Amino acid sequence: MALLSVLHSSPIHKPRLQFHQSPVTSRRCLSIVSCSSSTFDPGPATGTNGFPPEPIVSKNRRQTDENIRDEARRHHSTTKTTFSAKYVPFNAGPDSTEFYSLDEIVYRSRSGGLLDVQHDMEELKKFDGAYWRELFDSRVGKTTWPYGSGVWSKKEWVLPEIDPDDIVSAFEGNSNLFWAERFGKQFLGMDDLWVKHCGISHTGSFKDLGMTVLVSQVNRLRKLKRPVVGVGCASTGDTSAALSAYCAAAGIPSIVFLPANKISIAQLVQPIANGAFVLSIDTDFDGCMKLIREVTSELPIYLANSLNSLRLEGQKTAAIEILQQFDWEVPDWVIVPGGNLGNIYAFYKGFKMCQELGLVDRIPRLVCAQAANANPLYLYYKSGWNGFQPVKANSTYASAIQIGDPVSIDRAVYALKNSNGIVEEATEEELMDAMSLADSTGMFICPHTGVALTALIKLRNSGVIGPQDRTVVVSTAHGLKFTQSKVDYHSNAIPDMACRYANSPVQVKADFGSVMDVLKKFLENKTPKTEVGK
Numbered sequence: 088m089a090l091l092s093v094l095h096s097s098p099i100h101k102p103r104l105q106f107h108q109s110p111v112t113s114r115r116c117l118s119i120v121s122c123s124s125s126t127f128d129p130g131p132a133t134g135t136n137g138f139p140p141e142p143i144v145s146k147n148r149r150q151t152d153e154n155i156r157d158e159a160r161r162h163h164s165t166t167k168t169t170f171s172a173k174y175v176p177f178n179a180g181p182d183s184t185e186f187y188s189l190d191e192i193v194y195r196s197r198s199g200g201l202l203d204v205q206h207d208m209e210e211l212k213k214f215d216g217a218y219w220r221e222l223f224d225s226r227v228g229k230t231t232w233p234y235g236s237g238v239w240s241k242k243e244w245v246l247p248e249i250d251p252d253d254i255v256s257a258f259e260g261n262s263n264l265f266w267a268e269r270f271g272k273q274f275l276g277m278d279d280l281w282v283k284h285c286g287i288s289h290t291g292s293f294k295d296l297g298m299t300v301l302v303s304q305v306n307r308l309r310k311l312k313r314p315v316v317g318v319g320c321a322s323t324g325d326t327s328a329a330l331s332a333y334c335a336a337a338g339i340p341s342i343v344f345l346p347a348n349k350i351s352i353a354q355l356v357q358p359i360a361n362g363a364f365v366l367s368i369d370t371d372f373d374g375c376m377k378l379i380r381e382v383t384s385e386l387p388i389y390l391a392n393s394l395n396s397l398r399l400e401g402q403k404t405a406a407i408e409i410l411q412q413f414d415w416e417v418p419d420w421v422i423v424p425g426g427n428l429g430n431i432y433a434f435y436k437g438f439k440m441c442q443e444l445g446l447v448d449r450i451p452r453l454v455c456a457q458a459a460n461a462n463p464l465y466l467y468y469k470s471g472w473n474g475f476q477p478v479k480a481n482s483t484y485a486s487a488i489q490i491g492d493p494v495s496i497d498r499a500v501y502a503l504k505n506s507n508g509i510v511e512e513a514t515e516e517e518l519m520d521a522m523s524l525a526d527s528t529g530m531f532i533c534p535h536t537g538v539a540l541t542a543l544i545k546l547r548n549s550g551v552i553g554p555q556d557r558t559v560v561v562s563t564a565h566g567l568k569f570t571q572s573k574v575d576y577h578s579n580a581i582p583d584m585a586c587r588y589a590n591s592p593v594q595v596k597a598d599f600g601s602v603m604d605v606l607k608k609f610l611e612n613k614t615p616k617t618e619v620g621k
């Protein structure tokens with residue numbers, strides 16, 4: 088503290104180079120600004136070699152009694168945003184005048200249709216693509232509140248008006264874009280295959296990206312004294328995990344409706360541990376969804392499913408992140424597993440915003456992949472988009488997408504039609520084989536990612552996806568949430584499934600000879616013959 092007070096009163100200001108926004112040209116300019124004492128650390132008096140040391144310039148140096156939220160509060164009090172967003176009816180024509188403030192509690196348009204969050208694109212367009220690319224790039228990997236989050240590093244495009252103080256974040260996003268080198272080369276003859284690991288996240292799925300936005304807005308609504316006593320969702324296990332974690336972090340009650348015996352133990356224990364009010368209901372996800380919609384229209388419980396378009400504002404940042412991770416080069420294909428169908432639209436929206444705002448010049452083709460046991464979108468696509476019919480979703484190892492009546496069907500169709508998209512499906516055997524094959528190359532993916540990989544395999548085999556096409560498969564949850572599926576597969580315990588890539592443990596007696604016998608046999612199969620027994 089003593090050192091800091093000395094620094095604060097020090098007359099020595101070191102100039103430093105800094106980007107700043109020119110209000111006239113809308114471009115970022117490089118200029119020399121005076122470095123304030125809170126951002127300049129002169130270091131020790133002399134270096135170890137006797138020469139004066141290079142000054143250490145730390146842009147976000149905080150006082151010791153200040154945390155990152157306090158620091159953001161101090162910065163925020165001097166900055167004012169001109170960006171804004173509102174709810175509008177989804178895919179409304181240019182003549183529509185219907186809109187709602189994001190501070191209203193509304194999930195549906197007057198006609199009962201879906202809503203969308205519409206940003207003031209004219210205001211955002213005052214800044215060119217290079218500005219946005221540079222701004223977003225400058226925030227990656229920092230701890231500056233709230234930009235250390237992959238979602239909030241794009242705050243101006245997400246919830247531009249929310250006070251950073253109201254944000255509830257676990258610094259989600261910034262997930263690994265994994266080069267699937269061996270899987271791509273060995274099984275598909277592809278050199279440029281990538282897996283976006285959205286499941287390597289705070290609660291183990293991509294839902295964190297949307298939930299930080301929704302719970303932050305709820306936090307704001309509660310401060311504004313809006314009637315929100317708790318937040319609720321129906322879930323196949325991942326939405327409930329994310330909701331309960333973010334609500335617990337903010338001290339907001341959460342209520343989750345789960346279909347009894349249809350989600351994994353790892354998923355079930357998440358809301359329980361986070362103190363949610365958990366209802367295990369004797370129905371499927373579609374039944375839970377119907378119930379939560381009825382309940383949230385009666386009680387002051389805010390709806391957290393992706394019917395609520397706020398969620399998709401966070402989820403769309405995964406698409407922006409993919410472009411960013413490729414240095415703003417656009418991949419040819421992005422494959423997303425689909426259930427309630429919010430995420431496929433979120434990806435479309437993220438890519439489209441980047442195109443409209445000049446960060447990239449095109450968008451990738453999107454593929455939505457469904458489990459054959461829960462495939463209403465696939466059937467609709469195959470019918471030539473002729474008369475959507477919900478289905479009764481059957482049990483699938485991809486249990487988080489066991490959904491027969493997806494709430495975002497219209498959004499998904501829009502995304503696919505506008506991205507020259509494709510829908511594929513995966514049988515239980517196909518998705519489990521694909522998951523196991525991917526695991527055998529060093530991944531540890533969930534069955535839903537197995538569905539997406541099956542779509543890739545089919546499209547690659549039919550030549551639709553070419554060997555050189557840069558392709559991203561979106562992995563939506565962590566494999567550790569779905570270990571039972573792997574246990575069943577590797578124990579060859581699934582009726583009517585060959586489990587071709589099962590790798591069962593070998594039972595062996597605890598003596599040296601038995602262990603050696605087993606190992607020799609193993610090595611004989613692995614090692615070129617000439618080397619065995621050397």
Ligand SMILES: Cc1ncc(COP(=O)(O)O)c(C=O)c1O
Nearest residue numbers: 425426427428429430487563564
């Ligand atoms: C792991 C996982 N993958 C994929 C999905 C599908 O996402 P969406 O419902 O947005 O289509 C879900 C949830 O539905 C999920 O939990």
Ligand SMILES: N[C@@H](CCOP(=O)(O)O)C(=O)O
Nearest residue numbers: 322323324325326392393427
């Ligand atoms: N897979 C989801 C299903 C609900 O989807 P949502 O995106 O509408 O919340 C889950 O994990 O609950």
